[in-house]
Amino acid sequence: MDFELMLKVYPFFLEAAWTTILLSVLTAILGLTCGTLGAAARLSRFAALRFLGAAYVSLFRGTPALIQLFILYFGGPQIGIQLDAFEAGVIGLGINAGAYMTETIRGAIISIDKGQREAARTLGLSSWQATYQVILPQASRLMVRPLGVNLNMLIKATALVAAISVIELTYTAQRYIGSTYKPFEMFLLAGVLYMIIIYVVGRGVAWLDRKVQIN
Amino acid sequence: MTEQTDFVEIRHAQKSFGALEVLKDISLSVTRGQIVGIIGSSGSGKSTLLRAINDLDPLTGGEIWLDGVQVNKSLPHRQYEKHINEMRQQVGMVFQHFNLFPHMTARENVTMAPKMLKGLSQEAADKLAEEQLDKVGMLERIDYYPSQLSGGQKQRVAIARALAMKPKLMLFDEATSALDPELVEEVNLVMKRLAEEHMTMIIVTHEMDFAASVCDRVLFMDKGVVVEEGPPATMFKHPTKERTREFLRKHIEGAK
Ligand SMILES: Nc1ncnc2c1ncn2[C@@H]1O[C@H](COP(=O)(O)OP(=O)(O)O)[C@@H](O)[C@H]1O
Numbered sequence: 155m156d157f158e159l160m161l162k163v164y165p166f167f168l169e170a171a172w173t174t175i176l177l178s179v180l181t182a183i184l185g186l187t188c189g190t191l192g193a194a195a196r197l198s199r200f201a202a203l204r205f206l207g208a209a210y211v212s213l214f215r216g217t218p219a220l221i222q223l224f225i226l227y228f229g230g231p232q233i234g235i236q237l238d239a240f241e242a243g244v245i246g247l248g249i250n251a252g253a254y255m256t257e258t259i260r261g262a263i264i265s266i267d268k269g270q271r272e273a274a275r276t277l278g279l280s281s282w283q284a285t286y287q288v289i290l291p292q293a294s295r296l297m298v299r300p301l302g303v304n305l306n307m308l309i310k311a312t313a314l315v316a317a318i319s320v321i322e323l324t325y326t327a328q329r330y331i332g333s334t335y336k337p338f339e340m341f342l343l344a345g346v347l348y349m350i351i352i353y354v355v356g357r358g359v360a361w362l363d364r365k366v367q368i369n
Numbered sequence: 370m371t372e373q374t375d376f377v378e379i380r381h382a383q384k385s386f387g388a389l390e391v392l393k394d395i396s397l398s399v400t401r402g403q404i405v406g407i408i409g410s411s412g413s414g415k416s417t418l419l420r421a422i423n424d425l426d427p428l429t430g431g432e433i434w435l436d437g438v439q440v441n442k443s444l445p446h447r448q449y450e451k452h453i454n455e456m457r458q459q460v461g462m463v464f465q466h467f468n469l470f471p472h473m474t475a476r477e478n479v480t481m482a483p484k485m486l487k488g489l490s491q492e493a494a495d496k497l498a499e500e501q502l503d504k505v506g507m508l509e510r511i512d513y514y515p516s517q518l519s520g521g522q523k524q525r526v527a528i529a530r531a532l533a534m535k536p537k538l539m540l541f542d543e544a545t546s547a548l549d550p551e552l553v554e555e556v557n558l559v560m561k562r563l564a565e566e567h568m569t570m571i572i573v574t575h576e577m578d579f580a581a582s583v584c585d586r587v588l589f590m591d592k593g594v595v596v597e598e599g600p601p602a603t604m605f606k607h608p609t610k611e612r613t614r615e616f617l618r619k620h621i622e623g624a625k
C-alpha cells in the first residue's frame with residue numbers, strides 16, 4: 155500500500171469531504187422538508203392529498219435514485235430545468251430522501267396510541283391543537299432513531315452524485331485513480347472519510363435520542 | 370320542537386360501524402345532577418353510547434342534546450369543528466386506560482387545555498392544577514410524570530384533568546377496569562365525592578356494588594338496546610327482564 159501517495163493527496167480528499175458534508179446537510183434539510191410535507195399529505199383528511207403523498211412515496215422509493223438524478227440533470231434541460239451538477243444533486247437526493255422520511259415520520263405519528271388524540275379532543279382541543287400539543291411531541295421523540303437511519307442512508311447516497319460529476323468524495327477518488335492508477339488506496343481513503351462522517355453523525359443522533367426521551 | 374327540560378337528552382340514537390349496528394334506537398334523558406350507571410356485557414354498545422355523547426363516535430342516526438344545545442347538529446365542516454370543540458369543553462371524559470399525556474407532568478396534564486382554550490395565565494393555571502390535584506389527593510405528585518405514578522394515581526390525575534375544564538357533565542368509561550383490585554377504591558372514592566357535589570355523571574361500569582351505591586338510575590344494555598332501567602334498588606333486587614336477571618346472576622355471583 156502506498157502510504158506516501160495517500161498522505162500527498164489526502165488534503166484534496168478532505169476538501170472533497172467538505173463538499174460531501176455540505177451536500178449531506180442540504181439534502182437532509184430538503185429531505186426533512188419533503189418528508190414532513192409528504193407525511194402531512196399522507197395523513198390528511200383529503201383523499202386527493204393522501205393520494206398525492208402515496209404517489210410521491212411509491213414513485214421515489216420505487217425507482218433507483220441514480221435514474222432520478224439522471225432524469226433531473228441530463229433530462230432536465232429538455233423540459234426547461236437548468237441546474238448545475240451540485241444543485242441537481244441536492245434536489246434529486248433531497249426529494250428521494252424525502253420519500254423515505256415521509257414513511258418514517260408517518261410511521262412515528264400513527265404509532266401514537268389513538269387514545270392520546272381522543273383525550274386531547276375530549277378536552278376541547280381542535281384537531282391541529284391535539285396534533286401539535288400531544289401527538290407531535292411524542293411522535294418526534296420516536297422519530298429520532300429511524301430518521302437517523304434515513305440520514306445514514308442519505309449520506310452514503312451522496313456518492314451517487316459522482317455520476318453527474320459533482321466533485322465530492324467518490325468523484326475525487328475516481329479522479330485520482332485516473333492519474334495514479336491506485337484504486338485501492340484512493341477508494342480506501344474515501345471510505346475512511348465516509349466512515350468518519352457517518353460515525354460522527356451516528357453519535358450525534360444517539361445523543362439526541364437519549365436527550366429527548368421522557369425522563 | 371319539544372320543550373328542552375332535560376340536561377342530557379339522547380333521542381333515537383342509532384350507530385352502525387359498516388354493516389354492524391351497535392346502537393339500535395336508544396333514547397335516554399338525564400336531569401341535572403343525576404348520576405346514571407350503564408351496565409351490560411362486553412360488546413353491548415356501552416362505550417359507543419358514551420362516546421357518542423361527545424361525538425368521539427358520531428351517531429349515524431338520532432340526536433344528542435346537552436343543556437338545550439344539540440351536540441351532533443349538521444353544520445359545514447369548519448363550523449362543526451368549532452361547535453364540537455365548544456361542546457366538548459363542557460363534557461369531561463375519563464377513559465379505561467387513562468390516556469394521560471406521557472410527556473407532561475401531572476400539573477401540565479391538568480393545565481394544558483385550560484391554558485390553550487381559556488387563555489389562563491401561568492399563575493392561574495398553577496393555582497387550578499393545585500386545586501384540582503388536591504381534590505383527587507394528588508397534590509404531592511404534582512410534578513411527577515405519568516410513568517412515575519401507579520394506575521390509580523394516573524386515573525385520579527386524569528379525573529383532575531377533566532375537571533379542570535369545569536365540565537357540566539362527566540362521562541366515565543370503565544374508569545377502574547384496568548386497575549389492580551387494591552387501587553380501585555381510591556378512584557371510586559374520588560367519583561363518590563363528585564357525586565356528593567352533584568356533578569351530573571354517566572358511568573359505564575362493571576362494578577355492581579359501586580353502581581348500586583352511587584347511581585340514581587341504572588341502565589342495563591344488551592346488543593345495542595337498553596333492556597331495562599330503574600333505580601339501583603329495583604334493578605339489582607327485582608329486575609323484571611330475563612336478560613337482566615341472567616346478566617346479574619353471572620356478575621354478582623361471579624364476583625363472589
Ligand atoms: N371503531 C369501531 N369500528 C368497528 N366496530 C366497533 C368500533 N367500536 C366498537 N365497535 C363494535 O361495536 C360493538 C360495541 O362496542 P362497545 O361500545 O365498545 O361495547 P362495550 O363498551 O359495551 O363493551 C362491539 O361489537 C365492537 O366490536
Ligand SMILES: [Mg+2]
Nearest residue numbers: 415416417543
Ligand atoms: Mg367498553
